[in-house]
Amino acid sequence: MQAVVIGGGVVGCLIARELSRFRIKVVLVEKLEDIGQGVTKANSAILHGGYDDPPGTLRARFCAPGNLMFDKLAEELKFPVKRTGSIVVAKDRNELPKLEELLQNGINNGVKDLRIVGKNELRELEPHISDEFNYALFCGTAGITEPWMVAIASAMNVAANGGEVVTGEEVIGGKINEGRVTEVFLSSGRKIEADLVINAAGLFYEKVASAFNVNVPPVHLRKGEYILLDKKASELVNMIIFPLPTAAGKGKLVVPTVDGGVLLGPTSVELPEFSPEDVSTTDSGLTSVRESGEYLIPGIDNAKWFIKSFAGLRPETVQKDFYIKRAEELANFITVGAMRSPGLTAAPAIAEFVVSMIVPETGIDLVRRDDFVPCLEERVKIKELPAGKVSEMIDENPAYGRIVCQCNEVSEAEIVQAIRDGARTIDGIKFRTRAGFGRCQGGFCSWNIAKILARELKKDLSEVRQNSEGSWIVDGKVRQ
Ligand SMILES: Cc1cc2nc3c(=O)[nH]c(=O)nc-3n(C[C@H](O)[C@H](O)[C@H](O)COP(=O)(O)OP(=O)(O)OC[C@H]3O[C@@H](n4cnc5c(N)ncnc54)[C@H](O)[C@@H]3O)c2cc1C
The missing domain is CATH 1.10.10.1100 (BFD-like [2Fe-2S]-binding domain)
Structure with a gap:
């Protein structure tokens, strides 16, 4: 039996790794030159606690459990995770109910180590926070990672367990026989036999689905612009700092990076058309990111510390939720798309869910291997x-x-x-x-x-x- 996973982002790579635990040959296909270079490359890199995802959504279901899976995953695959913790800050008693709402939502979502702190503890946690803030929702399970390394290490582990990782080749369609995909076609002309197909193509999940005549919710894009600051800025920041969320999302943050820098951002701007190559940054976007950083941590808007700006694109749907489903039209075709935030955090839990709950819907009975090797050798730094x-x-x-x-x-x-x-x-x-x-x-x-x-x-x-x-x-x- 052979499974073809389309898309070498964090979602596709973790699903491919999860499949590798079973007696099925896994072929992971990525159209770019390397793994983890799509949405997985440009985001806030936060392992979210999971307290702000609305009840009843797949985001709420998978974020908190996904977060907790990262320690074991990081130990096995040797990528970095830092449990910095996070705070959502509020100015006064008028804003306190919003923190209480997030706290209750977090408890309902199963988030651990979550509490509201007053001014004194807030200052101990984050000494350089603006004096305007008097309360915060602290989340001890929040952390940071290198998302591309989660994908790269998972793909290496797939290969180490006998799978094949194909890069620089685009999936362009396939052969369908009696309601099942039997072959997947690559841009090079290669044809890969397939018993199971997983569409984890990130921004392109709709395009890939339509290449197999499968209907999925239409995708639109929402851009997030960032500024990366020099390591010197990290003297002002201990943990992930969120303003109060709004209808537009979690807001523009101050986030430490695992290698000692600091990120400011992201913005949240709907793109008027589907333009997945548009990762340009704008003067207005970067100015708003700087202003928001300065609002949270006075002094962080220091031009000497700016070393790079970049942007990432969120694959959005009107449902504002992940889309994880076996196709009605094709019995062995599963789409895992619309992976907006917290898709990185949720990815390990989603991978487990897809393999244990959705794959059986395809009629495939996976049998566990007893020779799966979960660990990679540590690379010297x-x-x-x-x-x-x-x-x-x-x-x-x-x-x-x-x-x-x-x-x-x-x-x-x-x-x-x-x-x-x-x-x-x-x-x-x-x-x-x-x-x-x-x-x-x-x-x-x-x-x-x-x-x-x-x-x-x-x-x-x-x-x-x-x-x-x-x-x-x-x-x-x-x-x-
Ligand atoms: C601005 C921003 C901030 C975010 N912040 C966070 C955060 O802090 N925490 C969090 O948990 N989540 C966050 N997210 C969400 C998270 O980044 C995504 O959910 C996650 O990276 C999605 O991974 P993916 O594998 O679905 O997509 P991708 O990484 O895009 O992977 C899909 C891959 O499929 C490949 N592909 C496409 N078409 C084909 C084809 N036909 N054939 C072969 N390969 C193909 C692409 O090249 C790509 O590499 C953020 C997202 C954005 C944009």
């Missing part, structure tokens, strides 16, 4: 090791001593390992090792990383790309 250990590593392999990314202290040996793990582009290296993620955003190290990629992949430098087709770094030699 020189920066996180004590000096004595680093010198031992350098004695064994001098490439650990050649630091390529000065901002995040990433060595040549780590970059080579990332290439062995599947990185094929400069962004592939960046997302796996953090080289190029720091203050200079690759200004100093990209060139050396390109040379290492060319050397290890035995390519000409002109063939090395930043990420996708056409994003080359050098065009050719100017002098022989």
Whole structure:
């Protein structure tokens, strides 16, 4: 038996990994050059507590349990999770009922370690919070992660368990026989036999569904713009800080990142048309993000700390909820789409639900394997090791001593390992090792990383790309 999972974002990768526990060959297909480069790449990276998702929604059902699954998952797959905690801040007694509503909703949703704190405790938790705030809803289970690493590590684990991970190939349709998909067609012309098809194509779940003549709720896009701040800003921030939520969503936040930076944002703006390539940022969006940051933490709007702006797109439906369903039209085709926030947090619980509850609806009886290997080997991060250990590593392999990314202290040996793990582009290296993620955003190290990629992949430098087709770094030699 063979399952084809379409989409190498956090949702598709975790479903593919969950399927790998059973006696079914898993083929994970991602149209981009690398795993985790769609919505999974550009978001707030928060493991939400789950207190603000409306009752009765799939968001409410899967967020809190998904959050709690991250500790074991992170231990097995060796990606970082920091349980920073979060606060939703309120100014005065008029705003207190909103916090109480969130608290009650959180209790109903099964959220643990949730309570309202007064001014003194708020100041202890977050000493630089604006003096205007007197109350907060504290959530101890909230945390942060690197979403792309959740996807990349899950895909590596799929491969380690005998699955196949195909990148740079788009699913364009399939063969249908007696109401079931029997083959999935890729853009290269390859045809993959399929007993089960999971559509986890992110922003493109509607497009993929329609390629199989399956109806799903129409998707529209809502953009979120961010500013990434230098590590120096982290002196002002301990945890995830939310303003009071509004009808537009959770609001513009201040969020620490796992590698020591700080994010401001996101905005929440409906795009007038379906334009999934539009990840541009705007002057007005970034100004509003800065102002909101400053409103929460006075002093954080410091131009010297701005190192990058970016935007992510949320796949939305009028139902404002995830869409998880076996197709009426095709017995073995399941769509897991409309994965707006908290899709990252909910993803592990959704993966378990899809495999245990929805796959049986397709008529497939999955049998557990007894040889599934849940753990990945830890990848070395020189920066996180004590000096004595680093010198031992350098004695064994001098490439650990050649630091390529000065901002995040990433060595040549780590970059080579990332290439062995599947990185094929400069962004592939960046997302796996953090080289190029720091203050200079690759200004100093990209060139050396390109040379290492060319050397290890035995390519000409002109063939090395930043990420996708056409994003080359050098065009050719100017002098022989
Ligand atoms: C601004 C913003 C902030 C957010 N903040 C949070 C947060 O803090 N916490 C949280 O829990 N959630 C958050 N989310 C939601 C979370 O990021 C998403 O729910 C999650 O990343 C969705 O993952 P996915 O796998 O469904 O989509 P994707 O990551 O987009 O993966 C789908 C993949 O399918 C591929 N694909 C598409 N079509 C095809 C095809 N035909 N063939 C092959 N491959 C294909 C795409 O290239 C893509 O890589 C946020 C989202 C946004 C936009």
